[in-house]
Amino acid sequence: MADGIDRRYLTSDQLHGAIHLNNVKPLRLVTPALAAKYLTITPHSLACYRNLGGGPAYYKFGRWIRYSIEDLDEWVNLQRQPGGSMPRKVRSAQKAR
Template identity: 45%
Template sequence: MVEKSQAQRRWPTPEILKRAKFVDDAGPIRFVDTEAAARYLALEAHTLECYRSLGGGPAYHKFGKWVRYAVDDLDAWAESCRRVTAASPVAPRILPIDRT
C-alpha cells in the first residue's frame, strides 16, 4: 500500500510528460520540490515540512497541491540564518576595565 501511494505522488505524471514540450535550454532551475530543497540546505525534508506548518522556514509557493521552493528564497533564508561567533575577528573586542 505504501508503494502505491508513493507512485500516486510521483510528479510529473506520465500523462503530463506525454503532453510536455521539451526545450534544449529552459534556463536555470527556478523551483525545486521539498526533497530537493532539503538536500540543497542539508536538512531533512520533514524539517521543511515542519517549518511550513510552524513557521520560521524559507518562503514557499503552492501550485495547486504541489509545494515548490524558489532557489533564490532558499539562498535568502540560508543567509538570514547566518550567525557570527563572539570569537570572530570581525566582532568588536571589549576589553576588561582595569581598576588599578
C-alpha cells in the same frame, strides 16, 4: 463544458488588458525533497518549518509545493549568526581598560 466556452485560453479582450513583462527570468523551482537536500536538512524538518511558519518562502500550486533557489539562498543568509565568544586576549584587554 456546460456553457460551451473553452476557459483554457484567454479571449482577445483579456489579452488586450494583459500586462506583458519583458526581461523576466524564469523561476528555478525545486521540490521540497530537493530543497531539503540543498539546505542539508531533512525533508521532515523543512515540512516542520513550513507548518510553523519559520522556514523559507515557498510557492503552493494546488497540493504541490515548490521552493525557489533564490528564496532558499535568502533564507540561509538570514540564518547567519555572529561569531562565538571573543578570544581570551581581547577579553582580558577589555577588562584592563
